[in-house]
Amino acid sequence: MRSGFVALVGRPNVGKSTLCNRLVGEKVSITAASPNTTRHVVRGVVHRPDGQLVVVDTPGLHRPKTALGLRLNATALSSFDDVDAVVAIVEASNAIGPGDRRVLEATLGACGAGGPVPFIVVNKLDATSRPAVAAQLLAAQRAIESIATARGTPELAERVEYFAISASTGAGVDALCDAIVATLPEGPQWFPDDEVSDQPEEAFVAELVREQLLARVRDELPHAIHCRVSSWEWPVITVDVLVERESQKPIVIGRHGDVLKEVGIATRAQLPEGCFLELRVVVEPRWQSRTEVLDRWGY
Ligand SMILES: Nc1nc2c(ncn2[C@@H]2O[C@H](COP(=O)(O)OP(=O)(O)O)[C@@H](O)[C@H]2O)c(=O)[nH]1
Numbered sequence: 638m639r640s641g642f643v644a645l646v647g648r649p650n651v652g653k654s655t656l657c658n659r660l661v662g663e664k665v666s667i668t669a670a671s672p673n674t675t676r677h678v679v680r681g682v683v684h685r686p687d688g689q690l691v692v693v694d695t696p697g698l699h700r701p702k703t704a705l706g707l708r709l710n711a712t713a714l715s716s717f718d719d720v721d722a723v724v725a726i727v728e729a730s731n732a733i734g735p736g737d738r739r740v741l742e743a744t745l746g747a748c749g750a751g752g753p754v755p756f757i758v759v760n761k762l763d764a765t766s767r768p769a770v771a772a773q774l775l776a777a778q779r780a781i782e783s784i785a786t787a788r789g790t791p792e793l794a795e796r797v798e799y800f801a802i803s804a805s806t807g808a809g810v811d812a813l814c815d816a817i818v819a820t821l822p823e824g825p826q827w828f829p830d831d832e833v834s835d836q837p838e839e840a841f842v843a844e845l846v847r848e849q850l851l852a853r854v855r856d857e858l859p860h861a862i863h864c865r866v867s868s869w870e871w872p873v874i875t876v877d878v879l880v881e882r883e884s885q886k887p888i889v890i891g892r893h894g895d896v897l898k899e900v901g902i903a904t905r906a907q908l909p910e911g912c913f914l915e916l917r918v919v920v921e922p923r924w925q926s927r928t929e930v931l932d933r934w935g936y
């Protein structure tokens with residue numbers, strides 16, 4: 638039996654969480670069209686007859702503007718420790734920019750001789766043409782070569798494996814998964830057969846609520862939202878929705894409470910039958926920049 642860990646890294650929004658869920662075969666990490674959705678490392682488990690792969694989904698690497706942003710980057714970078722493979726994701730249809738380059742540099746930096754095996758994955762192939770996908774694979778390979786040469790370790794470029802996939806449709810994902818599992822060492826089963834994630838149930842319910850809110854709010858508001866379960870007395874689960882300013886409350890609540898009501902219905906549909914979900918909106922001023930709040934909330 639092979640077993641081990643793979644970290645998914647990349648700029649915000651390249652499809653890390655979508656790939657994590659696709660590999661696991663069910664939703665363990667929330668996704669959204671807005672950046673910086675993933676705030677904690679989420680581990681999803683792929684159970685296969687030949688082994689067990691633990692997928693480490695991470696926050697996107699970006700230029701931080703707040704204390705929260707700094708911590709998200711640090712969280713993502715720390716995921717390079719103790720993994721057997723790193724999958725660095727870039728998008729098929731956007732030119733490889735400075736942000737992607739930093740991701741590739743960090744990946745090569747972590748994947749020295751004896752370190753994790755580096756995979757470069759071009760995602761969202763469904764959203765562009767085949768020639769564009771081929772061109773992006775080549776651009777990624779050139780970037781890797783120049784980074785490896787600049788580091789004085791040109792031989793590192795030889796270790797890199799390249800794949801093109803669509804995390805949304807699943808195209809190419811089986812081949813990628815096979816290749817990652819093939820790099821894993823012999824090892825123990827880390828998670829029991831029926832476990833697909835290391836995330837506590839409470840954290841997952843709070844994330845499901847946040848996912849529904851992100852689908853309905855715009856601009857800076859997605860960043861300002863933090864959700865947490867404040868009480869769980871089955872069948873009643875209470876989730877607090879924390880925002881930064883009084884003026885953000887009505888947006889989250891919606892006219893006549895419409896937004897919150899829709900969020901409640903859509904979240905409850907994903908929870909076990911018979912559960913009641915209560916949502917409360919609470920203001921925690923400027924929480925993204927207050928390190929004592931970030932400490933308290935586990936960022
Ligand atoms: N067309 C297309 N969209 C994708 C694909 N993978 C992810 N997305 C979309 O890209 C956005 C960001 O995805 P997410 O997984 O949250 O990205 P993350 O920030 O890297 O975790 C979401 O709107 C996804 O639906 C893909 O393969 N094709």
Ligand SMILES: [Mg+2]
Binds near residue numbers: 654667668675
């Ligand atoms: Mg994510």
